[in-house]
Amino acid sequence: MNLQPSSQxxxxxxxxxxxxxxxxxTVCGESRAMCCPGCAAVAEAICSSGLDDYYRFRSDFAAQGDTQLAGTLDKLSVFDHADIQDEFVVDSGNKQTIQLSIDGISCAACGWLIEKQLAKIEGILQVAVNVSARRATISWDPQRLKLSQILASIEQIGYHALPFEPDQHERLYQHSSKTLLKKLGLAGLMTMQVMMLAIGLYFGLFGDIEPDVKQYFHWLSLLLTTPVVVYAGSGFFVSAWNALKARFLNMDVSVSLAILGTYLASGWAxxxxxxxxxxxxxxxxxxLLLVSRYLEQRSRYRSAQASANMLKHIPVSATIVEGSEQRLVLAKHLTIGQQxxxxAGETVxxxxxxxxxxxxxxxxxLSGEFEPVSKSQGDPVFGGTVNQQSPLIxxxxxxxxxxxxxxIIRMQELAMAQKPAIAHFADRTSRHFIALVLIIAAASYIAWQWIDPQQAFWILIAVLVATCPCALSLATPTALTCxxxxxxxxxLLIKRADVLEQVLDVKEVVLDKTGTLTKGHFSLSxxxxxxxxxxxxxxxxxxSLEQxxxxxxxxxxxxxxxxPVSSVTVVPGGGIEGTVDGITYRIGNCTFAGQDCGNDYVMxxxxxxxxxxxxxxxxxxxEIRDNAQAFVDSxxxxxxxxLSxxxxxxxxxxxxxxxxxTVLWQQSPDQKxxxxxxxxxKHPVMMMGDGINDAPVLAAASVSIAMGNAADMAKRSxxxxxxxxxxxxxxxxxxxARDSRRIIKQNMAWALGYNVVILPxxxxxxxxxxxxxxxxxxSSxxxxxxxxxxxKERI
Known part of the structure; x- marks a missing residue:
């Protein structure tokens, strides 16, 4: 065995x-000590299936077995619900396919064990475990097997599997990544073959080649290059054509001209x-273009993964309490008011x-802070967070x-769909640069027709290729995404990408008091x-009124x-008016209450x-928040x-x-x-608040920040x-913001500097x-x- 635990x-x-x-x-014919019934059950399941080799080949310990395995297996029947099948399972008639997120995978032996265990089940058609991504793709015959049985089989050998439903970013990434890898693989394979023929032709590695044989190699190179141009390079042509139809110049225009020009000229020769x-x-x-595009896509995926995968933290099922009864339902079927x-230990x-x-x-x-938050009756909790200590209703x-x-996901998508001023500058610069490059390329071709006609076309191609503004177009969006x-x-959730640009111009920070600098948990003194x-x-x-x-x-x-209260009117920044037992009352600040309170009630x-x-x-x-002083100091x-x-x-x-x-008190929303x-x-202002009455001033500020427990209206503003x-x-x-500005400047300087040097x-x-x-x-x-x-945290 590769891994030998001690006797303790x-x-x-x-x-x-x-x-x-x-x-x-009993493992490999010997009795082995286990720490709990969960581990013992898992080990027995592995060995009874004839998979003792897992313990011989593993390079790390497994996760601890589920000590309440029977209860866990009982809950899995919810995954056979028709609604969940529609949401997670791809149905191909006589075959169903699902992607599972699997917890507990620690090494390649874990992937081997899961594949072997599932392959033994009648009705499983295909199993593929991605150890690095901790996911498994499984296909099965729905007439012979249920999804809950598959999940139960995985649970029995010590792993916890749930259907993984990626959001739109994830789905797009998987599809485009698969297509891009196919094109990249084809282009790489054909490049090796064509380069081998070219090296032989250029350096005479095949000895004295007859003209017919040399021509044969040229035709073979044309045959190998054609799928690279037609299939692997198709994305560039489609993008360029769409841009030209829209009367727009993008970098794929020059790329397409270079590819087609070189291919057609070589084909004609x-x-x-x-x-x-x-x-x-x-x-x-x-x-190489596809390599740079793939690396770009990977960097975007890595940076967006934190928000894109947040939905997988939400459990599929929930336990409803109805009087003295409890029943299991799908979380997406929960309605407002249900309990x-x-x-303890479950995900909200x-x-x-x-x-x-x-x-x-x-x-x-949600917050990135790993210190637990103490919560009790009346406090809000959020889906995806984990209850650590005691049961909650x-x-x-x-x-x-x-x-x-x-x-969060929707707001993140909106933020990344917007472009700051520097991104618009980069886009305009790249368009103008492409137009300039096309003019210079045409002028170079004409000039070299007089100097050396045989070199004119290839110099034209070199100009188009060398000055392709890929790096310039990537300079800003990749930095902002990261x-x-x-x-x-x-x-910190960013709702506008240009916030990173504007925050560096802020010259004053305006703060609300209640719920922002203070805890917002008031008590009547x-x-x-x-x-x-x-x-x-x-x-x-x-x-009654404050309810x-x-x-x-x-x-x-x-x-x-x-x-009971009727005829209720809420006045932001003022208070509440309502009728109780036939009398209309007002509760709020002294102005709203229609009083001049003076110093009689100063507190x-x-x-x-x-x-x-x-x-x-x-x-x-x-009470003032514990971290408010550190915040103000920062x-x-x-x-x-x-402004209070x-x-x-x-x-x-x-x-x-x-x-x-500076402090200003008794400020109405209009005054704020x-x-x-x-x-x-005089200068850009940053505002931070949390209540409904702060929504107007948040919308008015150059940069505005709302607390996570703020009113919905404040968060929207x-x-x-x-x-x-x-x-x-x-x-x-x-x-x-400072780091991103520095990175963007470095990227722009390199992209523009490279083109300025390479063009001559x-x-x-x-x-x-x-x-x-x-x-x-x-360069890209x-x-x-x-x-x-x-x-990284520091750069």
């Missing part, structure tokens, strides 16, 4: 053996038996509010289609009775018996009135301003504590917009969404077509490789 380790998973373990399994032949240059040109049980299936329980939630897949607040994970992916890992109404009645009316509000202050009112921040009469005042206090030397709708005492307390330069608009006449509450990561937005050499006839091909391809590869440096 579980033979299957390698974990330490408990002191009183009684579990064992082969037919007539007179002229130079460059079939090897055609093949090499297409091959779902999430056991959908967005919701905790109804019962207290636990730590791992939200790293959550009330569904959003359907799966509108869950945060899906929102930068956005890097920020995703840190828990004091109540003033301003009329002859019992305190309990005041709290009851206030709680319809999303403002963080509303959570501070929690009377156990709220009253109060919520006021209740009816018919213009002040009935009560409330003081709700909020913004230096930018000046900071606190709160009263003077509360706003000044927070500003002084955090060292914020007015301030930001006024400041932006913002340019950046902070997933989680780790404020200091905002500094990463500035550092990544090509025009002067000092550059052969095949050298031009190598130079152009290396260098730009893509430089951009992928942004995926």
């Amino acid at each position: 380790q579980c033979f299957h998973c390698g974990l330490p053996l408990p002191a009183d373990t009684t579990y064992s399994a 082969t037919v007539t038996g007179d002229g130079d032949i460059y079939f090897e240059s055609v093949c090499m040109f297409v091959f 779902v049980l999430v056991k 299936p959908i967005d919701g509010i905790i109804h019962t329980g207290h636990s730590d939630i791992d939200e790293s897949m 959550i009330t569904v607040s959003k359907t799966l289609k509108n869950a945060l994970v899906n929102q 930068a956005v992916a890097r920020l995703n890992r840190h828990g 004091h109540t003033w009775q301003c009329a002859d109404i019992p305190k309990d009645r005041l709290l009851q009316i206030a709680t 319809v509000s999303e403002h963080p202050l509303s959570k501070g009112f929690n009377h156990p018996v709220p009253l 109060a921040n919520v006021f209740l009135s009816a018919n213009g009469v002040l009935l009560g005042a409330f003081s709700l206090t909020d 913004l230096a030397p930018l000046p900071t301003t606190l 709708g709160d009263r003077e005492a509360q706003a000044i307390r927070v500003a002084k504590t955090l060292g914020i330069d 917009v007015s301030y930001v608009t006024q400041q932006q006449r 913002a340019d950046v969404v902070l997933l989680g509450d780790n404020l200091p990561v905002i500094a990463d937005l500035f550092s990544t 050499l090509a025009v002067c006839g000092l550059l052969t077509p095949w050298l031009a091909v190598i130079g152009m391809s290396l 590869i260098l730009v893509v490789s430089n951009s992928t440096r942004l995926l």
Whole structure:
């Protein structure tokens, strides 16, 4: 065996053996100690199938067996549901195919074991396990086998398999990657053959070649080159034709002219038996171009993978609680208001509010922060996060289609569909550069017709190939894609790609207080009775009105018996008006309540009135976030301003504590917009907020950031969404923006500099077509490789 565990380790998973373990399994004719019944069951299943060789060839331990294997197998029947078949399974009549994401794969022996185990099952038609991607593609006969049986077979040998449904980016990548690899393989194979013939012809490796034999080799090269041009190079021609139809010049126009020109000229020389032949240059040109395109595609895929694969974190099934009964359903069938049980260790299936329980939630897949977040009754939880400690019952607040994970993916797609100014500059530059190159190429051809007609055409080709602006076109998009992916890992969702450009011009940061710099978890600290109404009645009316509000202050009112409210009107930045028991009340700031509160209630921040009469005042206090000080410090030397709708005492307390330069209090939404608009006449402003009342000012700022727990309206208005509450990561937005600008400048400098240097050499006839091909391809590869440096934390 390649791997020999010690006597104190579980033979299957390698974990330490408990002191009183009684579990064992017979492996390769010997009794082996196991740490749990899960590992013992897995080992027995492997050996009873005659697959003992797994333990001989493995190079790493397996994952620990499922200690509740029977319960896991019972749940797998949900995958035979017709709806899930429609969503994940490709049905070809007498054959069904599915792609599975498999947890627990650690080495090549794991892939071998899964393939061998499934191959023994009657009805399995084909199995292919990709160890590096931890995925398996399986085809089976639906008349003889169910999907749940396949998944159960994988579970029994210690691996956890789920249907993998890639989103649109993933599907497009797989399809285009497969096609591109076919073309790349064909071009590479044919290039080797044609180069072998060309080397023999050029250097006389075949000795003295008769003219007929030499012509035969030329015809053979033409035959080998034709599929390279027609199939492998077809993408360039289609792209160029579409661009010309749209009266547009792209880099594939010059590429297509170079490929077709060289191929047709060499073909004509082969037919007539007179002229130079460059079939090897055609093949090499297409091959190296495809290599650079493939590397570009890979870099884009790597950078987009973080958001593109987020959907696989969402479990397929969920446990609904209906009274004293529980039943298993598909997560996508959950509706708002249903209650779902999430056991310890399970993944939250959908967005919701905790109804019962207290636990730590791992939200790293959303925020990038691996420290668990403590949550209890009333706190929001999000699909794809992991419940670590105790069982929770959550009330569904959003359907799966509108869950945060899906929102992130949609917003990410929108961000990458937009182009910043520097990308538009690169596009315009490349179009103008192509036009200039075509003019220079034509002028070079005409000039060389006078100097040396035999070289004129090949110099034309060298100019077209060497100056193909592939690198220039890749300079900006590859860098921006990698930068956005890097920020995703840190828990920052970019909704506009040009944010990375604009954030570096920011000269002032404006901050909201409640829910942004403070925790937003308010508690009622004091109540003033301003009329002859019992305190309990005041709290009851206030709680009833605040039930319809999303403002963080509303959570501070929690009377156990709220009253029905009618004719409700919510005024952003003001408060709520509603009718309770036939009386119309107003609750909100003192202005909205229709009062001039003066200094009588200096610590109060919520006021209740009816018919213009002040009935009560409330003081709700909020704690400053633990990381708020580090966040404000990280913004230096930018000046900071606190815009708060709160009263003077509360706003000044927070500003002084955090060292914020300027503070304005009792600001209405209109006043906030007015301030930001006024400041932006002087310099660009960045605004950060979280409530509905912050939506207008977020939309008005040059760059805006919304907290992850912000109101939906605020998140729609913002340019950046902070997933989680780790404020200091905002500094990463500035550092990544600086790094991406530097990388883009490097890429542009190289792309333009290369073309400026190479163009005179090509025009002067000092550059052969095949050298031009190598130079152009290396230029593109260098730009893509430089951009992928942004995926690192430090560059």
